[in-house]
Amino acid sequence: xxxxxxxxxxxxxxxxxxxxxxxxxxxxxxxxxxxxxxxxxxxxxxxxxxxxxxxxxxxxxxxxxxxxxxxxxx
Numbered sequence: 001x002x003x004x005x006x007x008x009x010x011x012x013x014x015x016x017x018x019x020x021x022x023x024x025x026x027x028x029x030x031x032x033x034x035x036x037x038x039x040x041x042x043x044x045x046x047x048x049x050x051x052x053x054x055x056x057x058x059x060x061x062x063x064x065x066x067x068x069x070x071x072x073x074x
Contacts, residue, residue, distance in 0.1 A: 014039045018047075033063035040069060 012031045015024035016039075023043070027035055043051055053070075055061040 016043050016051075031058075031060055033060040033065045036060045036063075036066050037069045040066075044073065 010028055012027045012029065013024050014027065014031050014035065015022065017023075023046075025035070025039055040051075040053075060066065
């Protein structure tokens with residue numbers, strides 16, 4: 001069981017799904033571009049196969065840093 005005491009006004013989540021797992025990280029405040037890249041790196045190290053990424057159009061997802069990371073993984 002995971003317990004985390006928080007105020008909904010200050011917590012964001014970044015998540016990934018597989019057929020068998022739900023992987024996520026909670027962040028105080030908004031998820032920043034650096035945290036998106038860190039999460040993608042963690043997913044890539046955990047799953048040694050290509051990832052299908054679905055974005056919601058949030059600003060961190062469209063950042064230059066995230067684009068450069070994704071371009072470097074081809």
